[in-house]
Amino acid sequence: RMESLPEAVLIRILASIPAVDLVLACRLVCCQWKNLIEGAALWILKCQQKGLTGAESQDSAENWQNFYFLSKKKKNLIKNPCGEEDLQHWGEVENGGDGWKIEELPGDFGKEFPSEEVHKYFVTSYEWCRKAQVIDLRAEGYWEELMDTTQPKVVVKDWYAGRSDAGCLYELCVKLLSENEDVLAEYRSETIAIPQDNDANWTEISHTFSNYGPGVRFVRFEHGGQDTLFWKGWYGVRVTNSSVTVEP
Numbered sequence: 001r002m003e004s005l006p007e008a009v010l011i012r013i014l015a016s017i018p019a020v021d022l023v024l025a026c027r028l029v030c031c032q033w034k035n036l037i038e039g040a041a042l043w044i045l046k047c048q049q050k051g052l053t054g055a056e057s058q059d060s061a062e063n064w065q066n067f068y069f070l071s072k073k074k075k076n077l078i079k080n081p082c083g084e085e086d087l088q089h090w091g092e093v094e095n096g097g098d099g100w101k102i103e104e105l106p107g108d109f110g111k112e113f114p115s116e117e118v119h120k121y122f123v124t125s126y127e128w129c130r131k132a133q134v135i136d137l138r139a140e141g142y143w144e145e146l147m148d149t150t151q152p153k154v155v156v157k158d159w160y161a162g163r164s165d166a167g168c169l170y171e172l173c174v175k176l177l178s179e180n181e182d183v184l185a186e187y188r189s190e191t192i193a194i195p196q197d198n199d200a201n202w203t204e205i206s207h208t209f210s211n212y213g214p215g216v217r218f219v220r221f222e223h224g225g226q227d228t229l230f231w232k233g234w235y236g237v238r239v240t241n242s243s244v245t246v247e248p
Contacts (some may be wrong), residue, residue: 001067001073001154001182004066007036009043010032010036011036011041012045014033014037015040015042015045015046017197018048019068019069022037022042023065023070026248028228030210031082032233035041039133040064043067044064045065047068049066050071050072052067052072059145059204060102061071062227063150065241066146066152066248067248068246069146070152070154070246070248071220071248073141074089074245074246074247076245077108077135077140077219077243077244077246078135078243078244079133079204080106081240081241081242082120082121082240082241083102083120083121083122083181083240083242084119084121086102086212087096087102087122087131089133090133091131091133091134092130092132092222093130093131093132094129094130094224095125095129095247096124096125096126096127096129096156097125097126097226097232098125098126098128098233099125099129099230100124100129100131101122101123101234102117102122102135103120103121103123104116104120105118106238107121107123107163108217108236109162109165109166109200109201110161110164110238111161111199111200111202112242113159113202113226115241116148118241120240121161121238122238122240123166123234123236123237123238124226124234124236124237124239125226125227125233125234125235126226126227126230126235126236127149127226127229127230128224128226129224129225129226129236129239130222130223131222131224132221133224134162134216134218134221134246135219135220135221136213136218137217137246138173138217140246142246144248147214147216148214148215148216151213151214151216152212152246152247152248153208153209153246153248154176154208154210154212154216154219154244154245154246154247155173155207155208155209155243155244155245156187156206156207156208156209156244157204157206157242158205158223158239158242158243159200159203159205159239159240159241159242160200160203160223160237160238161194161201161202161203161237162200162236163200164197164198164200164235165196165226165244166193166196166228166229166235166236167193167195167198167219167226167228168194168197168225168227169192169194169225169226169227169228169236169237170189170192170194170223170224170225170237170239171186171189171192171223171224172184172187172189172205172222172223173188173189173222174187174207174209174220174244175187175219175220176184176209176212176216176218176219177217177218177219178216178217178218179217181216181218183211184212184216185209185216185235186243187210189205192205194237196228196229196243207237221242221244223239223242224239225237225239
């Protein structure tokens with residue numbers, strides 16, 4: 001009989017069950033299971049089983065459970081971040097000059113990207129080019145209570161570069177939005193100017209949102225730029241490997 005098992009043994013049995021089933025089904029079986037599933041010991045064990053570290057400072061069962069879910073779910077929420085699908089998934093596209101173009105790395109007068117997994121980039125033209133994605137956090141599995149109470153970090157990253165024979169401009173703007181798309185928090189970079197005769201190296205820009213308050217349901221990511229010489233074609237800033245992640 002399950003109820004006669006020592007608690008430590010029962011915790012190990014429960015730890016073998018998928019986390020979603022524990023929360024949605026097993027927690028409803030009986031008071032004993034509910035207490036164990038809402039306790040810290042079970043989630044500490046599941047974190048250890050998956051090799052998840054960094055939660056040692058968490059001091060409550062809820063934090064351990066959230067740490068497990070957020071660590072397991074961590075993924076890049078930006079779709080098509082490197083242009084492998086042309087401009088699919090990018091909305092509100094502004095095609096200044098000759099518009100956006102996708103090119104193969106390293107490109108003319110360019111440098112290879114630091115990661116071998118990235119093969120393409122988006123490049124801008126002689127007038128402002130912008131593109132955006134809006135991420136629905138609930139659709140991605142980040143439930144309202146989690147976003148309102150735990151308020152996990154929302155980490156934003158982007159990579160940009162110029163070509164060595166042309167100057168260019170770059171901007172990044174990311175907003176956390178409510179259900180009605182009111183702006184609850186915002187990060188806006190300065191307009192970054194890359195001079196002509198630059199080294200064409202790729203540069204990462206990042207920002208972490210935390211303690212942003214309740215109500216966040218969407219993330220709006222927008223970036224863009226142009227060249228500063230107004231040459232016809234695609235001599236403006238290059239961008240790739242954009243990312244938005246929700247983290248413990």
